[in-house]
Amino acid sequence: MKPALSALALALALIAPVAQATAPATAAQAIAWLPAAADADIERAFAQARSEKKPVLLYWGAKWCPPCNQLKATLFKSQDFIQQTRAFVAVNIDGDLPGAQKLGARFKVRGYPTLILFSPEGQELTRLPGEAEAAQVLQVLQLGLAGGRPVKAVLTDAQAGKKLSANEWRLLGFYSWETDEQQLVAPTERTGLLVQLAAGAQGGGADADTVNRLWLKALAASNSGQGVKADAALRERVRGILSNPVLSRAHADVLTGEAADIVRALQPEAGAERQSLVALYDSALRRLEADASLSRADRSSAMIGRVRLARMDQPADAVSPKLPAELLADVKAHAARADREVTEGYERQAVITSVAYLLGQAGLWKESDDLLKASLAKSHSPYYLMSQLGGNARKQGRKDEALRWYEEAFNKSEGPATRLQWGSGYFAALVDLAPQDAAKIEKTAAQLFKEAGQDKGAFYERSARSLQRVGAKLASWNAEGQHQAVLNRLKTQLNGICAKVDTADQQRATCEGLIKAPAKKA
Template sequence: MKLLPLLSSLALVLTLSTSPLHASTGPGVAWQAAAADADIERHFAQAKAEKKPVLLYWGAKWCPPCNQLKATLFNRADFIEQSKAFVAVGIDGDAPGAQKLGTRFKVRGYPTLILFSPAGNEITRLPGEADAAQVMKVLQLGLSSGRPVKAVLADAKAGKKLNANEWRLLGFYGWETDEQQLLPVEQRAATLAQLAKASEGADAETATRLWLKSVGALADGQAADPAGLPRLRAVLADAAQAHAQMDVLTNEAPDLVKALTSPGDTRTAVVAEFDAALKRLNADASLSRADRINALQARVDLARLDAPKDEPYPKGLPAALLADARDQASRANREITDGYERQAVVTGAAHLLGRAGLWKESDDLLKSALARSHSPYYLMSQLGGNAKKQGKKQEALRWYEEAFNKSEGPATRLQWGSNYLGALVEMSPEDAPRIEKAAAQLFAEAEKDPGAFYERSERSLKKVASLLTSWGQAPAQAAAVGRLKTQLDGVCSKLDAADAKAKSACEGLLKPKKA
């Protein structure tokens, strides 16, 4: 789990008028909630009348990177001041109709930040993984330019000359939340490499960023041109460059090394250089605590680079690295008082401890944080994952069930419920009554949720259907799936006939496949 975005600043306040985005009462950004098309139309009409751009934020209460945004970027004085120049619209993924809006704006991952022109045209998607100062610069570039990044990309691909600011818009575009708005995923690596080459001489930092992202975007196991290795080593050796590319280096460390080296002496040397750069970032007080934890996690990932991917107890990790993981996780739990920052950092620290094979420490950290979390079900789900990786099936199922029972919000409950069902099918497939009960509960909740057959909720229900289809092969299991199919047919029959999208999605869930 990478904490995206990893930004830095003092935790002050986030204000969202009449919104489920967990506002506090102090001054801050005047976010306006949106939960349906009518809300969006009203906010965009306001933007057009006031000749202001729109900044759309899509997030969720439990989401660690969303909480990191609330603890950092959204309360920066310069961001709050800048927000007066645009209409700030917030969509909570668990609000009624929110998942339907997700389809409209083609957003999936939490968080997503999109800047629109006053006329409602998408300008750019902001990079959630960059630090706050960088995001602010990109936001200001988008506000001042008003030119859609899609047009900028088309000019760049056509060989037209771009200025440094236009290259920067491309370099800091939110490629991870693009959802194929600009490019099909399979074209991303090659296009980023093309842009990196074309931008040389215009803006060195952006050219390097585009190149690093192009290497990181390569399909797993695909090698990059080894001639680029000296370029990576130069970035790692230069503290200023490494700081500027912090988010890419910490999030893509294993992929960068694997793409540019093969197992052997060169890889060993590059890992040592990478580790030294990550140590500097981990100690950099100008970065947020989440950024520093992420740098430490990248060190752990590199230390187990050639180990089996899912090895629960990695061997041979340096004692000093394990000590750092224990110490920094403990200090984060002890020192952080802001609830948003805790949700972001403590969950990341627990994941870090698990990656290091320190399962007891990870479990203890999560359990100690439960009472202080505004979304404890997220931590319960992590505890379930920890137990599963350690082979503790019954403990894992207990935590997954509790996480589902305690989860809040329609989209979140479907997501957590599908995770619980998946754990049951995998670890206790013989428990047909429990599996049927969980699936029946999910279909009952979907019946009450008008957005159940859109975006994240639809994906959760498709997961449920897929699990039941694969599980329901034996006669006793097939009978249970038959009863669930009857229940689902009832849900589908009650959907608004005018909503063809929802109808089709519902009716296709447990539909028998043609021979």
């Protein structure tokens, strides 16, 4: 038996070339995931980590989730990643396993996917940017191990003005702020923190790539310029990134996913300066959409960015936006190419759902519907596509058709957490689009409560939020007390369920709080 690698030796071993990070794995290769559905599974994983002196990499995801499927189609099939995970204890929490939502509460994870690197002792080192491409994720893994310090300690030093190494700044720059879940910062304070870090990195020894990324992240999180007061130097920095193919390629994930937000933060007002910036940004996105070294999902994100830029000064809910004919032709060609070329199951779930959204954003609703319908039989999670079809119909005012798709999506959904999520979505649509159908509303709520009573994880994390959404919709539906008889019957059903729910972790309190008494009239 070979001796375990020390953290430093492991870090050095990981600093291997990552140019082939997206090379597909052979059939004989696979990540040795340890599935976890309970605290006992986690304890065994960390016991193994301590025994072997290895860190733990935790992946939280779901079968239907498009970004999760993107990881499965790229990073998790990468030869480099599979080889490097031999030095980790790799733990997979599927959100639909029996105790997964409880584990989600334990590790403060909500969004799918979330990737967290832990020390063998269970100390969180960093959260990895699941939206980034494989090579970047591998680099963040390297940084998390090479530094040996948790990102929280690194952030504390950065805020105190202490000197950080270039690698520590990079750890902050590539941290997954989107899945932080208040481990480092509250959402309302994130923009200010990113601005502080970007300014500190700029004169604190960080490399230019890290400084650029922190400024882009700050702009993306600035809520239409409310958080970042862009000056001429920052505008010039971003224009330089957009003009440079190497730099724009390095930050493709931020530039494509946050195009409109970045432009609004830099140029809040419409006018000639914004038009100039949009034209430059569109050119960068054109390059990225044509870049075959990017995944198809990333290239689709670039095309979505182009459409969002073109829609910027139009109503956000415009069903038929006015877009240039050339852009519409590019969207159609992109969609046709993706439908033709993407055949692998995981990749298709990630790409086709994005392309269908792209077509809708461009006002090409028939094309979006046709693509989704043709893809139903090819999807391992067709209910996700059905919910998109429901959303398409709803946006166009076709209420009955929307409800049919939402109902079918709920009926076809699989897994306890997924069923509660899809069921709460269908229920919300029922209340919004058919409030007069009291019988169906009651029947659907009763079914969801019954399924919750059969799932020990129903009052944790995502499942709890799905049920709370149902309770909130019931309250709004009964705002005037006109449906109190229905709520009384549902409350009686719920009381029987709650009485059997464990009191630990506020589970029973969550259950009992789902249906509240109507407010008394003055």
